[in-house]
Amino acid sequence: xxxxxxxxxxxxxxxxxxxxxxxxxxxxxxxxxxxxxxxxxxxxxxxxxxxxxxxxxxxxxxxxxxxxxxxxxxxxxxxxxxxxxxxxxxxxxxxxxxxxxxxxxxxxxxxxxxxxxxxxxxxxxxxxxxxxxxxxxxxxxxxxxxxxxxxxxx
Numbered sequence: 587x588x589x590x591x592x593x594x595x596x597x598x599x600x601x602x603x604x605x606x607x608x609x610x611x612x613x614x615x616x617x618x619x620x621x622x623x624x625x626x627x628x629x630x631x632x633x634x635x636x637x638x639x640x641x642x643x644x645x646x647x648x649x650x651x652x653x654x655x656x657x658x659x660x661x662x663x664x665x666x667x668x669x670x671x672x673x674x675x676x677x678x679x680x681x682x683x684x685x686x687x688x689x690x691x692x693x694x695x696x697x698x699x700x701x702x703x704x705x706x707x708x709x710x711x712x713x714x715x716x717x718x719x720x721x722x723x724x725x726x727x728x729x730x731x732x733x734x735x736x737x738x739x740x
Contacts, residue, residue, distance in 0.1 A: 592696050594640060595620040599627050636661035641699045644668070645686035652676035659717035664709035666695045678716030680709045 600606070602625050613621055627635065636642060642658035644667040655676040658665050667673045669683035677683070682699065684691045699706055 592619075592693060592700075594696070594700065595622060597622045597624065597635060597639070599624045599632070599635060601625060632657060633661050636663045639663050641666060641696060643692065643696060644673075645684065645692055646673075647671075647686050649673070655681070656717050656720050659713035660720075662710045662714050664699045664706055665713060666692065666699065676720075678713065680712035680716060682709070 596619050598606070598609075598621060602623075606623070610623075613619075624635075636658045639658070642654070642663045642665045644652070644655055644658075644665065646652075646668055650672065652667065652673045653676070655665050655667055655673060659678070659680070665677055665681045666684060667677050667681055668686040673681075674683065682695045684695050686692075699709065
């Protein structure tokens with residue numbers, strides 16, 4: 587394997603869109619990676635996909651909070667996502683942040699995670715702890731504490 591090549595299959599989960607059709611046409615022309623598309627994946631099946639992944643790469647520029655990031659972290663999967671925006675809250679300190687428009691930076695981050703077992707272990711453990719703070723019970727407890735403080739000050 588050449589130093590810059592990444593020899594991993596790419597699994598894409600999501601609805602078919604005009605953009606995904608454009609990606610498929612590009613891949614057919616420049617087939618250099620193994621790509622598997624799963625258009626209809628039930629929510630209960632998602633943890634299995636995350637858990638089987640070496641890394642979850644989410645280089646997005648148009649997302650909201652980043653629920654898939656939390657799902658991957660809760661599944662003990664290292665995450666690489668976009669720098670800036672709202673993703674730092676979802677990704678926490680263990681996530682690697684990249685410029686989503688910089689292919690080289692994304693590739694380097696993937697290689698770091700897949701080639702460095704110590705980094706991978708740290709990302710997995712710290713990421714899981716971070717995601718646990720977003721469990722329904724944790725969030726509900728925090729909201730209840732806010733309500734109690736408001737009522738005490740009313």
